Amino acid sequence: MQDQDVIHINVTICDRPYRLKIKPQEEEAVRSAAREISEHVKDLQGQFAGKDKQDYLAMYALTLAVGSQTNENRLSGLQDTILEALTDLDDHLQKSLQQHS
Numbered sequence: 869m870q871d872q873d874v875i876h877i878n879v880t881i882c883d884r885p886y887r888l889k890i891k892p893q894e895e896e897a898v899r900s901a902a903r904e905i906s907e908h909v910k911d912l913q914g915q916f917a918g919k920d921k922q923d924y925l926a927m928y929a930l931t932l933a934v935g936s937q938t939n940e941n942r943l944s945g946l947q948d949t950i951l952e953a954l955t956d957l958d959d960h961l962q963k964s965l966q967q968h969s
Contacts, residue, residue: 881905882921 874889879902890898908931909924916927 882909882925 873891875892875895876887876889877895877898878885878887879899880886881902882905886902888898905925905928908928909921912924912927913919916924
């Protein structure tokens with residue numbers, strides 16, 4: 869990233885400030901993600917008392933990783949289904965064209 873293409877912002881995650889260098893178009897998403905992390909950590913603190921913030925961050929990271937893998941599996945399955953449907957459609961079109969030639 870070139871310096872003219874970036875802005876500096878401060879976000880707080882779990883009561884800890886972070887200064888970030890990002891593209892201007894990423895600012896809203898970064899701020900939203902920081903708020904989401906803090907909110908989820910607060911929720912986890914309510915469910916599991918007595919842990920430190922790093923434990924809650926690890927729990928949330930695991931939750932995100934599992935969700936990401938689940939979405940990747942769904943996407944892969946959907947891609948396979950679409951590919952199969954397109955292959956069937958192509959077969960039907962080829963047969964139809966051969967019958968009318």
